[in-house]
Amino acid sequence: MITDKPSYEELEHKIKVLEKQVAAHQQAEEALEESEHPFRAFLDNLGDAAYETDSLGNVTYANKMGEIITGLPLKDIIGKSFLPLFAGEHQKTAIDVFQRTLDGESPEYELTFINGTICHFKNEPLRNEQGKIVGVFGIARDITNRKRTEEALHIAHDHLERRVEQLTVELTKKSKQMEQEIQEKKEVSKELKESEERYRTIFQGAAEGVIVADIETKKFRYVNPAMSRMLGYTEEELVRMRVDDVHPKEALDMVILEFEAQAQGEKTLAESIPCLRKDGATIYADIKTTNMVIDGKECNVGFFTDITKRKHAEQELRERETALEIQAEELQEVNTALRVLLRQRDKDKIELEEKVFLNVRELVMPQVEKLKKTILDARQKAYLGVLESNLNEIISPFAHRLSSKYSTLTPTEIQMAFLIRDGKTTKEIAELLNLSGRTVESHRQSIRMKMGIRNRKANLRSHLLSM
Incomplete structure (x- = not known):
């Protein structure tokens, strides 16, 4: 097959046309570069990372901030896939939004780079002159600090929520406690009021006189009706008076010393203190005191007992x-x-x-001896024997002991005690004393009782012999 070869002129013409086209293309590229230069300068100085990728996901452009945000030099970023720049758990999301951008969407999302930097991304489809999507252009803003701040704020918020909840519980508890305390204070206030009324009633109705005196000025602040009656003054008169107004002048030095000793707590009772009534009469009182603070003033409370x-x-x-x-x-x-x-x-x-x-011994006993030598019948001899026995007992220690120890014995009982001691029987004693046997027994029983012989088995003669 024979074809016509272009002539030299035709080739030269085509070359010139091509040269013109190349020159025009170079001019267009130069014009494009000149038009892109401000844009590139803007992106390079942008505070956010700017990037471009082709349709395969290879990075074709990244500004200086991209280097800072990723922590990688641009030479390790440009010309390589964007996927390794992200942490493993974020790569699936990165692929998904990349594909959505190639499909014409403009997604916004958040991802974390492998160095831990968190960024907010916004993608736009990158189109050629014919409007065909040939890649992705995007901006990534570092929001790590904001995220950390948000996280810290979230933690703080949670902590604050818990604290608020805790404080709410505490405040609720405190509120209940305060309500309870308020109620208790109301009850205490009520009790104090009732107590005050009781003490006022006691103060007003006390039988003892009561004076409340200012320790510093010695002026009376309160008095009760009993004190008013005791001194003869009205209560209004007394509260205008002082300690030295209600005591005799000659006793004032002693009274003031007692008052000061009680005010200093050295003693609580002053005895027999003379007090001067309104009518000039002097009465005496024991004053028992205690110290207390009333309306910020040290006071001496004295209880007066009238001992006149x-x-x-x-x-x-x-x-x-x-x-x-x-x-x-x-x-x-x-x-x-x-x-x-x-x-x-x-x-x-x-x-x-x-x-x-x-x-008896020198005058009577010799005569008894003479009688014994005379002729006597049995009865006379018996009487003479009794007479002799009694005379012997009179001059014997036994008679003295018997009469001194048992002074309640009658003369007959003493005489009978001598005969019993000599061993005379009841019958013999009855004949000698001309008494009946029953009378002798009665005397014997009386002697036993007066001598304290309670045991019937005890022998009366043995007791008499033991004396």
Whole structure:
């Protein structure tokens, strides 16, 4: 097959046409570069990362901020797939939004680079002159700090929510406690009011006089009706008076010393304090005190017990004691005289006993001996025996012991005790004393009782012999 070859002129013409086209293309590229230069400069200085990819996902452009945000140099980014730039769990989302952009969408989303930087992305389809989508253009804004701030705010918000909830619970509890405290305070206030009324009633109705005095000024602040009655002043008059207005002048130094000692807590009771009534009479009181603060003032609360009657009674008692002491001295003198007389009586008694003893022994007993030598019948002999026995007992120690120890024995019982001691039977005693046997037994029983012999088996004669 034979074809016509272009001539030299035709080739030269085509070359010139091509040269013109190349020149025009170069001019267009230069014009494009010049038009793109401000745009590139803008992107390079943009505060966000700008990027372009082709339809396969290879990065064809990235500005300087892309290097900063990803932490990788541009040479490791441009010309390579965008996918390794993202953390594994974010790569699926990156592929999805890339495909959606190629499909004509303009998605906005958030992804995290492998260095941990979190960015907000906005993609736009990249089209050629014919409007065909040939890649992706996008802007990535670093929102790591914002995210961390949001996370911190979220944590803080959660913490705040929990704290608010906790505080709400605490405030609710506190509110209930406050309500309870308020109720308790109301009850306490009510009780205090009732207590105040009770104490006021007690204060007003107390039998003892009560004065509340300012320790510093010694001026009376409160008095009760009993104190008013005790001193004869009205309550209004007393609250205008001072301590030194209700005591005798001659006792003021002592009263002031007692008041100050009580005010300093050195003592709580002042006894027998003279008080001056409105009518000029002096009464006496025991004053028991306690200190307390009233309206910011140190006060001395004194409880006055009127002891005037007791004081007078004590004076009368002292006078009676003095009189009794005088009487006692007189009685002592009389008692001394009586003791002298009793000693003299005892002495006279001893002398009398000695005289009786001598007279019986020297005058009577010789006559009894003479009678015993005369002719006597049995009855006379018995009487003589009794007489002799009694005389012997009179001058014997037994008679003295018996009469002194058992002073309640009658003369007949003493005589019978001698006969029992001598071993006389009831019948013999009855004949000697001319008594019946029953009478003798009655005397024997009386002697036993007076001598304290309770046991019936105890022998009366043995007891008498033991004396």
